[in-house]
Every structure is written in C-alpha cells, then in structure tokens.
Amino acid sequence: MKEVTLKDIAQILGISVTTVSKALKGYKDVSEDTRRSVMMLAENLNYKPNAFALNLKNKESKTIGLIVPEIAHHFFSNIIQGVIAEAEKNGYMVIALQSSESNYVEKKQLEMLMDKRVDGILLAIADETETYEHLEDILKKEIPLVLFDKVTETINCSKVTIDDKKAAFQAVDLLIRSGCKKIVHLRGPLGAPNAADRHEGYLTALKKHGLVYDPKMVYLCDGYSVSDGRKHIDIALKEHPDLDGVFTITDHVAAGVLQRLHEKKVKVPESVSVMGFSNSVISSVLSPALSTIDQPATQMGREAVNLLLKEINGRREKKKIEHFQVQLPTKLIKRNTTKP
C-alpha cells in the first residue's frame, strides 16, 4: 500500500532517480527510449509526485488561507464559493476559517495559517478588531495579504470592497424619488465601517434632495437581526408617527420591520416604504417582496483571489508588488416594498 516514488521507478528500470525525474519533467538530456519507458511505468504504477516533498522544495503549497467572520452566512458563504471557484481555476486550494467576529480568534487563526505556510491570505476583518499590528506582522513577513469586505485604511495592501456609500445612497434616493418625505434609518453598530458608510449614503441622499437630517431618526441595531428590526420600528413609530420610509442596514432587520408593520396593519408600500440591504434569500420570499441592494458576493470572492494571485506571483518573481483597491458596484433591486 506504499505510495510509489521516483525511487521505485528508478529501481525497477535500473536507472537513477535523477534520470527518472528529468524524464518526467521533459528535460532534453534524457534519451527518447528511457523517457518513454519511464513515462510508461509511471503511468502504469499511477505515480503521483509527493506534494509534501514538492512543497518543501518549492517553498510553496499552492494553498491560500481564508478567514471570514461567519461561514454560515448568506453573504460570506457566497464569497467563499467565489474564492474557492477562482482559486481552483488557478490551481490553488483554499483553507477556510471563521473568526466569529472575535479579534482573539482572528489573530490565532492568522498565526495558524502562517504556521501552515499558506501562499497567501484572504481576510475580512472581524468587527471586534480595532488595532492592526497582527496585520502589519503579516506584511512584514512579506506574506501576500488581501482584505475584502471588512477592511481598514491603516493597512497598506490590496483590498476589495462593496461601494456601501453609493449603494445606500441609491437605496435612499429611490425611497425619496418614490415619494417618501420622512425616512428613518435602522443602522448597524457604530464600530463597523460598513454601517458607517451606509449611514453616510443615507445622509448624502437626504441632502441631495433637500430633506432635513434628524439624528433622532437614526436607530442603532447592533445585532443585524429580525428582532432588532421589530424592536426599533416600534420605537420609531412612536417617536415619528408620520414616518413614510425605512432604510435598514440589512434584510433581516427589514424583515422584522415588515412583520411589525403587518401586525400593526400599516400598509406597505402605500403608507410606509421599506428598503433592505443585501438581497439575502429571505428578501424575495417576504411578503411583500423586499426591495433591496444586491451585493456581488461571489464576484467579490473571485476578485479577491485574483488580487492575491497577483501578489503571490509578483513575490515569486521578486518584482516590485503594487497594491490595488477594487470597489464593486451594487445593484438596486426593486420589489414590492417601494412604490414604482
């Protein structure tokens, strides 16, 4: 049951390991005859080069590491899919890990990946993370790193993000243009950059249309959850009975909003329009179907891999590596929680 090696082939054929290796790799300094017999035998014995030996020799494993905050999450699992598909296309495999939004876990896992000596690392920073020495370390060791989705200005490396500001702007713009005058925003945690960007987009849209911005109309949902939506729309309705539009940080929050509005017999979109964010599976299944923003998750994964491979190849060829920043466009999905 032993794995067949170059040595085995060499022994059987009564030649040296060197020659076998060269024959297999198509070196020109081996005769056509021996080359053929080596090829044949290798084929018959089903010889497969030992990946471990190759890794050691080449100092690379054709493997990349991937850390996301949460694997079983619609957005991230689509990113993962994109990453894996694009990596595979280029002869790389992916080791996936989940930080659970924990800074400690993130650090530990980056260590693990480096210890494993992956050829490069793809990372969406955990919400909890606020300092970035661990990322500096990676760059210092010259391990290719690209950040996606959750990124930071602080670190100088390639990044791929969603244009959250623009997306949020589009969402709120649609709300206003369909007639909304008083729009509340159920925003995400203060720490999260995405949440901040979307909030900014909300502001910009209000400003553009000359609507006043009232900080009292922004509510903080730190859980991105359905119950967050339920809770805050209740408060919002009490504080602003005349609100006619809701822009939420996430489809799940919007789902909660929709539930409460339905329970309170508030007509959607006639009395109140609702815009979600993410285009998760749930959005098309809600009733009424939720208008939302589609994020190109799979494409983001693919893009991140391509950026990473650029760095990996650049490094191998000892070329000066340059970093890129890609912003992916989102798509406005009009369904039935907004007026035409």
Next chain:
Amino acid sequence: MKEVTLKDIAQILGISVTTVSKALKGYKDVSEDTRRSVMMLAENLNYKPNAFALNLKNKESKTIGLIVPEIAHHFFSNIIQGVIAEAEKNGYMVIALQSSESNYVEKKQLEMLMDKRVDGILLAIADETETYEHLEDILKKEIPLVLFDKVTETINCSKVTIDDKKAAFQAVDLLIRSGCKKIVHLRGPLGAPNAADRHEGYLTALKKHGLVYDPKMVYLCDGYSVSDGRKHIDIALKEHPDLDGVFTITDHVAAGVLQRLHEKKVKVPESVSVMGFSNSVISSVLSPALSTIDQPATQMGREAVNLLLKEINGRREKKKIEHFQVQLPTKLIKRNTTKP
C-alpha cells in the same frame, strides 16, 4: 526576510542542529543550560517549525478535505461551519471544495485532494453520481473517508446522515394530528435518496393513521425552488380543491406554496396547513411563520469530523479500523402554518 530554521539557531549557538531539535522537543539527553539558551533564542527569533518539512517527515499534513455539492447553501454552509470548527478544535484544517452536483467534478476534486495528500476526506455525494468506483479507489488506497448527508449503501465506510424517514413521518404525523385529512406532498427529484426517504416517511404517517395513499397527491418538484412551490400548489388545488394539508420537500417550496395560498386568499393554517423541511433562515421570516423540520447541520459536520479523526488515528496506530454509521435526530419546529 528568510524564515529562521533549526540550522540558524544551531549556527548562532555553535551547536548542532540535532541538539537544537532535541532541546526544543524536550529530549532528556540535553543539558539544562543548552536547553534554556536554545529555548530563549528560538523565542527571540520567533522560530516556527517548517510545516512542509514536518509534513514530509511525518507523512501527514493535519489537513482534511471536504466536498459538498454547494457551498452557498444554508444547510451545507452550516455543515461546513461544523466541520471547520470541530477540525480546528482537534488541530486540523479544512480544504473545502464544491462539486456543484457534478459527478465529473466530484471525481476530479477527489483526485486533487489525494494528490494534495490530505489526511482524510469528507464527502457528500453529488446528485449526479451513480457509480462509485472513484470511492472504492479511495478506500483501496486506505485514505480515511467518511460520507455525510448524501451517502450510498454501496461503499463500506463511516457515514453520518439525517433520519429523513423519521423526520418526514413526524412532520406528516403532526399535520394529521392537528386535523388534516387530505395531505398532498410536494416531493423532490426521483433520483435523490433524501427525497425518497421523506416520501416514505409521508407514506408511513398516512398508513399509521389509516389515511389512504393516493399517488395523484404527490407532486414532483425537481428544483427545490420557490417557483416549484407556486406552480405545483396551483395544480394541486385544481386537482384536489379539498386538500387541507401540504408537506413540502423544502422550506423554499413551502414559501412558494404560502405565497400562492396568500394570493388566493386561502387561510393558513385554518383552511390549509403547511409543513416545510429544513428550518432555513426563511422559515421564521415568512408570514405566517413556517412550521418545519430542523436538521442539525452543524452537528452533522462535527460528527463527520469525529468519525474521520477516529479513522485517521486508527490508521496511524495501524489498528484495525471499524466503521460507524450515525443517524442524527431532527427536531420538529412548530410555528404558525400548522394548527396547535
């Protein structure tokens, strides 16, 4: 920027590589003095053993391969999460791959994983796969393999599955006990074993309660999709205007059913009760909230890893390895599409 090796430490300290290695690994035949200085220096230089060299030496990579039909799928991404978590707990990392239900891709990816020399493989067989020589090959090479979710009798290895029959039985049983007399089943593709098992559970429940089984009341949804649900409930309502219960292969199909019932002003659950299957994210967000069956996806992943680790360890210790078959229990989730 070179990685620091045992050799580096040895040179600096003016001792041999052997001694350094032994000092680090706590061998007793190295003096306390040298041990300490080695430890110190290793710490200072931030020495990390070269994983590639270790792999080659130990003939193992502490890495397992995982193939699922689809990564960006609620059920599977939860399995992946379980797999990764449990693997990490035991010092293993996971290379994830997606077969897209294609037999060709499945074969290719198994090859890739073997070439990478993963320590073991976790596989959910693709729908398309009907012959199993490629799996036999793996067993022949004595590479630990465990099948999960989509399995086959043909192959003799450890397996972990959901008890679909029992789950479906429970679902239909609930329907009947809450008063349903005429229950249609929107089933999955004929090829899929899960679909067959759930159909069987449906039959058993009918039989147990003395209800007649009418093949005309079973409809084939080959896409597991919302539109499948919409389409087939329409037909079902036409063919059986007096139906009072629906059991679907999947929550998404149920979502379609719910939509059409709502559009046709059919009261749920008063006139018609609906049972889904999977407990996907959408189920709690539908209105009314969908009663369904919860599948312990994460636990399935963990279980599969544990089974695999057993085989890996057994193999290393050259013990006779025995295979296990685990059936995970599901949980009935009563929400608002069934009467109390």
Next chain:
DNA sequence: CCTTCTACCGAAAACGTTTGCTGTTAATAT
C-alpha cells in the same frame, strides 16, 4: 589505575523531490 556509568552531544540517514555539475561514451571535425 583501570573499569563502568552517566550525562551530554553530534553524525548521519531518512522523508521525496529538483537541478547544477561532472563524467562517460560515441560521433564528428580537424
């Protein structure tokens, strides 16, 4: 003073490849 131990250290082989260099043979050119 010689033997036997103990405590410590290191040489070398091994894991499976790749590749620069050396060597051998035979063919060609002078």
Next chain:
DNA sequence: ATATTAACAGCAAACGTTTTCGGTAGAAGG
C-alpha cells in the same frame, strides 16, 4: 590520429526536520 563536441546518465547537494546510534568526557566505583 587527435581534438572537439554532442548526447546521455548520474552524483550530490539542497529543502528542514526527526531520530537512531555512537562517541566523548568526566565521575564514580573497584
């Protein structure tokens, strides 16, 4: 005939570890 070259083969080192086996020194014992 000798010198040069071409065509082929293999040695050995290297990648970074681990581990078996000997070896050396000093201490203890006779």
